[in-house]
Amino acid sequence: MQTNRGPVTANLTVVGDVHRWWRSADVTFLERNRPDLTMFVGDLGDEDVEMVERICELSVPKAVILGNHDAWQSFGRKAATAKLQQSLALLGDDHIAYSVREVPSCGISVIGARPFSWGGPSLRSPELYDEIYGIHTMRQSAAAIVDAARNAQHRDLVILAHNGPMGLGEQTSDMFGKDFGKPGGDWGDRDLALAIQRIEGFGLRVRAVIAGHMHHKLVHPRGAERTRFLRRGDTLFLNSAYVPRVRALQNGEELSYFLRTRWAAGECVAVEEVWVDVHGDEYEAVPPAIVDVSGLAPVVDETQD
Ligand SMILES: [Fe+2]
Numbered sequence: 001m002q003t004n005r006g007p008v009t010a011n012l013t014v015v016g017d018v019h020r021w022w023r024s025a026d027v028t029f030l031e032r033n034r035p036d037l038t039m040f041v042g043d044l045g046d047e048d049v050e051m052v053e054r055i056c057e058l059s060v061p062k063a064v065i066l067g068n069h070d071a072w073q074s075f076g077r078k079a080a081t082a083k084l085q086q087s088l089a090l091l092g093d094d095h096i097a098y099s100v101r102e103v104p105s106c107g108i109s110v111i112g113a114r115p116f117s118w119g120g121p122s123l124r125s126p127e128l129y130d131e132i133y134g135i136h137t138m139r140q141s142a143a144a145i146v147d148a149a150r151n152a153q154h155r156d157l158v159i160l161a162h163n164g165p166m167g168l169g170e171q172t173s174d175m176f177g178k179d180f181g182k183p184g185g186d187w188g189d190r191d192l193a194l195a196i197q198r199i200e201g202f203g204l205r206v207r208a209v210i211a212g213h214m215h216h217k218l219v220h221p222r223g224a225e226r227t228r229f230l231r232r233g234d235t236l237f238l239n240s241a242y243v244p245r246v247r248a249l250q251n252g253e254e255l256s257y258f259l260r261t262r263w264a265a266g267e268c269v270a271v272e273e274v275w276v277d278v279h280g281d282e283y284e285a286v287p288p289a290i291v292d293v294s295g296l297a298p299v300v301d302e303t304q305d
């Protein structure tokens with residue numbers, strides 16, 4: 001039940017890495033609650049056009065940034081496969097890479113960062129980015145994100161990305177710290193960090209950066225969990241990659257994960273982790289875990305470029 005809501009707020013709901021964990025209950029939940037915008041951080045499937053179609057069928061306003069898994073074979077070939085081209089055509093303007101989606105009810109503009117990110121220092125296939133976006137360096141990518149922000153109608157911005165920015169820590173459990181392969185080190189996106197710095201230099205306010213990719217359960221140390229929420233200055237960083245996003249209770253009931261953010265006058269006033277049952281209702285036994293956005297530990301900006 002909705003309680004203690006205070007003044008009217010707008011609702012931006014985030015769906016973390018899907019990896020094919022998508023249920024009809026998720027559709028019911030979104031279509032019944034009708035968030036002002038539903039945001040997908042990508043990794044819907046592995047170049048899975050059918051999965052993209054299912055997201056496109058949702059009859060709610062939505063914005064998507066595809067992930068590295070959504071372009072998996074294209075990276076192998078260094079060229080967009082027919083499936084990736086089809087996915088992009090299906091999504092159309094709802095794929096907001098390097099562009100803006102206005103959300104007047106929240107007083108914010110959502111900026112799309114670089115899609116398909118694998119994290120780390122390289123673009124992995126500059127050829128692929130060149131083919132689709134005419135971009136083949138991190139700097140060009142940063143400039144394209146900044147250009148999108150310059151076109152925004154609001155001064156308060158949310159950035160939607162697949163992977164988060166560099167500069168949020170080098171430990172495996174840090175929000176975008178590398179926990180696989182040779183673990184340790186900052187696996188955040190360099191272009192995004194650079195773009196945020198420049199955007200803030202114009203006096204625009206990056207109120208939140210919403211990403212995924214770096215899954216919540218760590219490979220090293222095995223089973224530990226990474227930081228999912230933090231604040232730097234006035235910017236919230238949210239990692240929505242709770243994977244798999246569907247979990248079973250002891251009684252066999254399955255719940256799926258959403259991150260709900262509430263906004264008033266261009267500012268994020270609440271972040272809630274919401275579990276949805278098989279009927280598309282919020283699971284009563286697990287009231288939303290409300291993240292105290294004002295109390296989040298600040299981190300020092302170590303991003304230097
Ligand atoms: Fe993922």
Ligand SMILES: [Fe+2]
Pocket residue numbers: 043067068069117162212213214
């Ligand atoms: Fe990913």
